[in-house]
Amino acid sequence: MTGPRLTPLAASLPSDVPFVGPELQEREMGRPFAARLGANENVFGPSPRAIAAMQEALPEIWKYADSSNHDLRAALADAMGAAPDQIVIGSGIDGLLGTLVRLLVAEGDAVVTSDGAYPTFNYHVTGFGGTLHKVPFRDDREDLEALLTRAAETDAKLVYLSNPDNPMGSWHTGAAIEAALDRVPEGCVLCLDEAYIEFAPEGTAPRIDPEDPRVIRFRTFSKAYGLAGARVGYGTGARALIRAFDKVRDHFGMNRPAQAGACAALADTDWMTDVLSRVAGAKERIAEIARANDLTPLPSATNFVTIDCGADGDFARRVLTELVQRGVFVRMPFRPPQDRCIRISAGQPRELDELELHLPDALAAARRASPL
């Protein structure tokens, strides 16, 4: 008996996944992390009103969720200055990216992204047989000019831009993105991933007419709203594209309490203000810890700080490994020259104590293994 008769595309796909989760690493190490600073989660958690709303919704969890996501779409439409039919809800940006790629990218279609940008986007493109064209970062930022030039050259269906950017924490101004829109080639959609936008300085979000067919923008409750485990993301775009999601999405796929939680989280602006200030404080402390160890923290418009370890990728990987072995979960960029850095999420004070405690030893151990 042979194996399953996968489609040629499915058979060709690798089995490796974009990210190894911290729980998996913990089981392999046989102990939990003392500091969970690797997944850019919001360790300060969601609004207590979101928790309360989900708690209240639990007794009705025997019901399927509203398949049209009416209440949440209405609230988000309001927040985004859009109409409800310009909003699509999905299980996080990850899920929405998969559906977007499925709608636009057939086998062999060109897609453009930055070399070292969000790997889950690439995972979906590869998963649907698209051809990825990668443009290098420039000055540790995604290179808007080069991305759009490559999109035109390759007749790309999609061009991916995260703003602010993960894993570098860098960003473009909203004005720069607005100006770039005119360079999006006909028939190409700019996929604007704004997962971290709430952390960014005023003016980082471009003002875009939701009906503009050149762009679809994605945001999430997983980062600033502290609801990564709830799986709620949303896209804003032109009606014709948003409507197309209904052709293939899992209509009853949303968790019911999660939608109630997202609505409540969205409404609690005081909590958001508080979270942003705590995140800013944690980032400042991470930067201080980095500088105290003669490392260079990069400017960040996100909830993490990317730290230049001052040497090559091998050295940074060694630092990362040493930190992980000491119970400090962090991640790092995959591609040179950005892989000279490690990436540390804003953590609780006790977690940053762990970082402060272990970073000198981790660096020393890394230097012993690969002398500079």
Add this chain to the structure above:
Amino acid sequence: MTGPRLTPLAASLPSDVPFVGPELQEREMGRPFAARLGANENVFGPSPRAIAAMQEALPEIWKYADSSNHDLRAALADAMGAAPDQIVIGSGIDGLLGTLVRLLVAEGDAVVTSDGAYPTFNYHVTGFGGTLHKVPFRDDREDLEALLTRAAETDAKLVYLSNPDNPMGSWHTGAAIEAALDRVPEGCVLCLDEAYIEFAPEGTAPRIDPEDPRVIRFRTFSKAYGLAGARVGYGTGARALIRAFDKVRDHFGMNRPAQAGACAALADTDWMTDVLSRVAGAKERIAEIARANDLTPLPSATNFVTIDCGADGDFARRVLTELVQRGVFVRMPFRPPQDRCIRISAGQPRELDELELHLPDALAAARRASPL
């Protein structure tokens, strides 16, 4: 400016969806249903221990869920007599069916199902460009023989069987399915949807070696476990096929509290016993109400009763419409001759009071509109 440059497949897909949710109907009617008896949810709800486990997990909802679903997979492996790597977790059977189809069905590949069986399966097959071959029901059951014959004739990648069956509530014995396995053609996978299996008589679940490459079986926490709004389903199958899910699935796509809730629900066998007895009671009452109105309740191995309205599809649709207008949410089979029936989920006593109250009027109104 033209519309979005969808793939030819995506452009070809219809915009209608398998089911219209009750919330959407309620908004259109401008009032809530008095009885929610249409979605085969478990109105008796999940185990209080599942609610408690989800409540306890809420403060950690800022964390992404374990991407390997370790704890839930281990518990399910135990329950299914399988190894953890023979189990895949997904957001309900709906989500898992989509991924299965994506893995096996390329454009033009043949897939076999019953005419009138679960439309969401068809939605996924069409969504990935597969060619559906439909076999009629026989004696109100899915026709195992005919399905496998058609699968051989069409060189099908997949053949779908729900057991017990939705929308008729009928079933095959586990022994009949075991015997049929030898007729699954080489290179074809039997997709066995056991969403309702917990409600079925002893002996309805076939005994199948999880490593048997001819079948993948799906179960869910949405029905007997009362967690439809949590979105947790699972598949059991051969390692090679289960492993393939990792190539395309949304690894961080599960709701974190939902996994904790599913684990707790699975462990609470007393609650399950209690739920099954309450469902049995509700079904008996639905059957009595049907008989009191000179209608024929069909035998059911599920949590719903399919009622033969004694005439054609137009008449049954009229009955359904009249019930819906009276605040009683029910559904019905889509295809003749099964569409002579309406389908009523086991409900709370007060909901069945509504059914009892309104069914005579609904029938009278339906008869006035289309005299027998």
